[in-house]
């Protein structure tokens with residue numbers, strides 16, 4: 001980690017801490033101020049859309065043991081076996097190398113315009129242990145560039161398993177600044193994560209109203225005697241978890257995922273969760289527009305952060321990335337799209353003298 005934003009350098013909620021990081025939401029707001037807008041670069045490595053210049057071919061069987069990328073190390077699973085690595089293993093390693101090479105080009109280029117990255121873990125999980133290697137390296141690179149790291153893992157489980165997930169994603173080598181979670185298993189399932197908010201400067205984003213159209217099948221179900229939609233019940237619960245966790249600060253580090261495709265609900269959710277920071281996915285490829293999201297933000301771009309993946313990474317066209325343009329040019333294109341979105345967001349929220357949200 002470098003730069004002016006103190007990141008969480010010490011890990012382990014109960015281990016001997018070397019340095020207690022400042023609350024996640026404070027680091028987020030500092031980063032937003034430094035970069036000029038509340039924007040995260042969504043890192044979703046859709047393999048079929050990563051430009052050809054970053055592609056890595058499967059390493060030949062004779063070269064097993066990861067000699068193809070010395071950074072993979074020699075102690076990796078499969079190294080030193082008598083049988084050659086399977087084609088599938090070699091293909092996965094090639095995918096992981098592609099992901100990392102791509103990230104190494106685009107992250108430094110886009111870093112001046114974004115407060116952090118939201119890394120979609122699913123793509124890395126798909127590539128097996130090599131994907132875990134690429135994920136770890138990518139998160140480390142982002143930190144070196146002074147970027148916050150939000151891992152989009154969307155977990156939720158019984159407390160004993162939730163504790164392992166919290167260790168996996170928020171401690172140790174990955175040590176994300178924040179993660180996304182499903183809140184459906186209730187308070188005890190969140191406790192291992194909330195503990196790290198209280199003691200280790202971590203942040204959470206709990207899914208309240210996701211961006212996909214199907215989300216309303218459940219989230220808008222009427223509940224109780226009044227027929228109140230489920231997302232409202234959930235929003236109140238998230239606000240209560242936030243208050244119980246770090247209620248003494250103006251903004252909580254317990255956040256909520258609110259789809260940027262739901263501008264019709266943003267103002268209402270802001271009222272229900274006055275000190276809960278929003279993560280707003282769904283801009284661009286899913287049809288959301290930043291210009292409709294003003295109600296999510298407080299002055300200085302506080303209180304919410306937009307994340308956009310495909311529209312910034314690959315542009316709006318859906319055609320595959322043909323051509324042979326060099327990596328530096330491909331990275332410049334990502335940076336230019338990130339800057340354009342950053343500027344649109346800045347125009348919407350940074351200069352505006354929007355009033356601080358009053359608790360309802």
Ligand SMILES: O=c1ccn([C@@H]2O[C@H](COP(=O)(O)O)[C@@H](O)[C@H]2O)c(=O)[nH]1
Nearest residue numbers: 044120210211281282285286308309310
């Ligand atoms: O409600 C949600 C929660 C998470 N996501 C994730 O955000 C990105 C969006 O990618 P785009 O390419 O910008 O559409 C992706 O990782 C989703 O898993 C979401 O879209 N909606």
